[in-house]
Amino acid sequence: MATSSRKASSKRTAKTPRPRQKVRQISVIDRAFQALPFSEEDIQRAATWLIIAAVTVLVYAAAQWAGLTTAAYLQYADLAARAGFQVQRVEVTGMERVDQLKVYDLVLAEKDRAMPLVDIDKVRADLLQYGWIKDARVSRRLPDTLAVEIVERKPAAVWQRDGQYSLIDAEGNVLENVKMGEVGDLPVLNGTDANRHAVALNELLDKASALKSQVIGASWIGNRRWDLKFKSGETLALPEGEKAAAEALLNFARMDGIHRLLGRDLIHFDLRDPERAYFRKAPKAAPANAESETSSVKNSGTQA
Structure with a gap:
């Protein structure tokens, strides 16, 4: 009996199911963190x-x-000034044509100021307001020097409009107003807003380098096209548009190379029509003997 009871007990034990282990669910966020090359x-x-x-x-x-x-910053600046970190000297280099008094008036406003309180960005921005100054580098030289390096613009032409003359650089920036007798050998650009097209004009002339050195001036006509003035006195009327003007200028350069148009009895060339070119001759001067005969007749008539 005991043996049979143990067998029944072992059978019941064998049939008893084992508890299931819980499977850990991995969320999308956990998978994303595991994919990162960083540890938790x-x-x-x-x-x-x-x-x-x-x-x-x-x-x-x-x-x-x-x-x-x-x-706290002001207190720090005050301590720096007491320690000798204060603007005592101002060094300005690179000035040739710029008004030195204006530059020094601006820069010397920082004198006796504590070095930490000097706003070098503002000083530079104020300097760039002057037409002659293309760039300015402002730096502190501890303990007591404010250094300013000026980069000036170079005059490239004279802009004339409404009887007023101004020096401009190659980009058309106005440097200063001048008198007609002060322009020297610089080319003269005539017309309203002609300075704004100075870069385009320079690029146009670069396409005909053989003629560029002969051009002494240009007039911006109707805010749409150029008339070029040559050293020998002739005027060349170009059409509207960059492409059409470049083609006309190259065509004129070829004709001048073959027929020597400049320096003759021609005074005006009109290439606005792409199909044909128009030339105008200088008026013929009266012969010297004709002038003397006319004057003698007048004199004899007066005497009579």
């Missing part, structure tokens, strides 16, 4: 630094709003 500790450390940075920004913003950082 690295991610936690980065999150901690982000929180610290955010708190720092908030504290700084609150200090700015309360004016605490400005006061």
Whole structure:
């Protein structure tokens, strides 16, 4: 009996099902983190630094709003000045044609100011307001020197409009107003807004380099096209449009190379029509003997 009871007990034990193990479900976010080349500790450390940075920004913003950082900065600047970090000398280099008094008046406004309070970006921006100054480099030379290096623009032409003359650079920037007798050998651009098209004119003349040295002036006509003036006195009327003007100028350069048009009895060339060119001759001067005969007749008549 005992043996049979043990067998029944063992059968019941064998049939008892084992408890199932729970399968851990991995979320999409966990899979994404596992795919990253960072460990979980690295991610936690980065999150901690982000929180610290955010708190720092908030504290700084609150200090700015309360004016605490400005006061601290001014106190720091005052300590720097007492320690000798104060503008005592100003060195300006690169000035040739620029008005030196204007530059020194602007830069010397920073004299005796504490070095940390010198706004070099503002000084540079103020210097760039002058037409002659193309660029300016402003730097602090500790303990007491403010250094300014000026890069000047170069005059390339004279812009004439409504009886007023101004020096301009190759980009058309106005440098200063001048008198007609002060322009020298610079080419003269005539017309309203002619300076704004100085770059395009230079590019146009570069396409006919053989003629470029002969051009002493240009007139911007009707805000749409150029008339060129040559050293020998002739005028060349070009058509509208960059492409048409370039083709006409090259065509004229070829004709001048073959027929020597410049320096003859022609005074005006009109190439506005792409199909044909129009030339105008200079009026013939009266013969010298004819002039003397006319004057003698007048004299005899007066005597009578």
